[in-house]
Amino acid sequence: MYREKIEKILPSVQKPARYIGGEHGSVVKDKNKVSVRFAFCFPDTYDVGMSHLGMKILYGLKNSVDDYWCERVFQPEPDYEQKMREEGILLYGLESLEPIKDFDFIGFTLQYELSYTNVLNMLDLAGVPLHARDRKDLSPIVVAGGPCVCNPEPLADFFDIFILGEGEKVNLELMELYKTMKEKGAGKEEFLLNAAKIEGVYVPGFYDFEYNCDGTVKSCTPNRNGVPERVRKRVIEDLDSVYYPDDFVVPFTKIVHDRAVVEVLRGCIRGCRFCQAGFIYRPFREKSVDTIKRNTKDLCKSTGYEEVSLSSLSTSDHTRVNELLAELVDYTKDEQISLSLPSLRVDNFSEEVLNKISTVRKSGLTFAPEAGTQRLRNVINKNVSEEEIMRSCKIAFEGGYTSVKLYFMLGLPTETMEDIEGMADTAHKIIDLFYSIPKEKRGKGSVSVSISCATFVPKPFTPFEFEPQATRQEVTEKQEHLISCLKTRKIKASWHDYNVSLLEAALARGDRRLGAVIEKAWRRGCKMDSWDEYFKPDIWWKTFEDLNIDPEFYACRKRDYSEVFAWDHLDYMVSKSFFIRENKLAHEAKTTPNCKEKCSGCGVKKECGGVYCGGK
Amino acid sequence: MEENRFDRRITFSKSGRAVYISHLDLMRTMQRAFKRAGLPIWYTQGFNPHAYIMFPLALSLGISSNVEIMDASLTEDIPCDEVTKMLNSALPTGLKIIKTAIPVKKHTAIKKAEYEIILNAGESDFNEFISREKIEIKKKTKKSYEKLIDIKPDIEVLGLRCTGGELFISVRLPAGCGLNINPSVLIEAFSEFTGEIYTAKVSRTRILDQNGEEYC
């Protein structure tokens, strides 16, 4: 049996409890009593994937239907993968411990571009042909969802279906359709043709791309009758009635985020122009305080977790955040559970809110001004002023904090050296502020500020989708300039490898021609690219070169407003004309009010349930 | 004994998928199970309070057992049978409470443990191995060079039988905070002796005190 083969090698690998399932909350069903089996694959390790909320939601959702069985699958750590390959063990589901190649669906969540080689690696490890065209049978159907499917074209060759937008309803519809089609003995083509009629379902094989001589996209057109010209994402209108798990799989081993997580809202009112999540998850919708409280209690009770965290793009934008926090602080205190709030924003970081968190947990303080000057913050529409940062820091220093972390982006559109100097200025001012507070009133010891600089990566479905990424040389010059501006050891600056950002940028705005690059890079040994110790930029760039494809064409080229993009046939509701308008405003350093202040008519319809959508 | 502290000694089994839970992870797993079960765990006093749960004798990864001991303290005097029932409703597959009692002996009273080892080996090979004058194993010392020590005097073979090509070895080894010999050490030494690699199934069957009596 398969399980025996697995158990034979488990004792010889690191932390084997990650590869055998059996955790509290994992769902084991009788395979003879279910009609659709789904392998939910996270293309990264167990420790990373098990921390991911979307997976927990969809895992619980699918298993809540008696007839469906969803299992978890992760990219094994290299030591285990090697042993699996040596022993001929195919990638298996953690619940049944059976190979996923025999399942009905193999579904990936695409959270970041640097996991793409893991997708191919996992399909290969599963013994499933990589290319959709080489999988002729009805099963397994290989699908993907998650934020990266807003431009899935670099992976189009490998997938049968991409699921656009929020998955709670469309996943069940798709499985239901599959079940009916399987029962009546339909083939893959017939199933896909019917699936393509479901809103949110994109079948890449039903669309053909043409390219212009300059390498840009000419068109993307359906090659079958009855499939839509544009595929629209799915939105859940009402977060209070949609499925939310009342239990999680509780891992044995330590994972990145090992705690109960309650989603409080979806979407974001802000419209920061660099932020893809801020646009693709529109509109802003929230759960009621009662629902959040119920979710929190249910989860804490059934998991036994000693920590609960609230999840959202910006928790403080909840219309009743103070009431919410007050209630949750009371509950968690009584139950000896700690409450963590990862996404509170600086601009409404009130003393009241700060006091509430500090009764629960006091860790470092982080701000994300993203840009060094007010001018550039206006360009990116990041509504944070230096005064606000200083005010929050003052409250925090007086509350005992001594370390501050600042997140910036480097290489933003219109950025000059003056903006780089602005980063250093902000850090110096924070240091001065600390020492301006009398000793007995501030936290003990010395103060430290760390500046973390990410290279700006232009993403599809943002007002910056037209913008070039800064070149390697520009980035290096700016980094050096920043270092030269730092006058004290109390400030530390760090940044990511430019290679990572360039690859991410090329893949993010890439098209179908990149499929060959990803495949070849993987065949040459690239995988786990998001891990510094495994990332092999040399192989990537050599592969691009060998295939005569220029990553900078995708990453560092200024694009016209009239250019056809590889993702134009995908409808995330926010219109391209809105992005063009926003892009122009950015270049004039003019801001746009957030949804709460004033609806800007981005294209999202009122029917989608957005709290502030004007119904235009 | 502090006020509002009620000690329980819990005997549990660890088998199936649960044998791969490491010692450290087992601690967290049990803590959460107490919380799920609604059992009020007693927290240690002092600077860094933590839930009082402890395992007097660690079990190596991959070994199954029906005799594992966990000590835990509660803030309420919940009857032993009730504790067993409540915990069992909250444990993941492969972990099962067998009984709960009030602790009698100190942790230091643990001196020996018995194991059953199932190996794909021949009886005569093992007999030859075990009847040698010395059975030496390499032991890393604190100064990090290896030292040879003879474990022969510490091994008590209680039974040996061969069925269906598998060798069943029943053995008693030193355990506890003094000398502790893991059955894997014995298997490794045997493997070195014959030059073969074995896949062994090991289970712990008893935990004993210095008089050879059941630890309780």
Ligand code: SF4
């Ligand atoms: S329609 Fe208006 S309120 Fe709704 S998301 Fe777009 S800009 Fe915001």
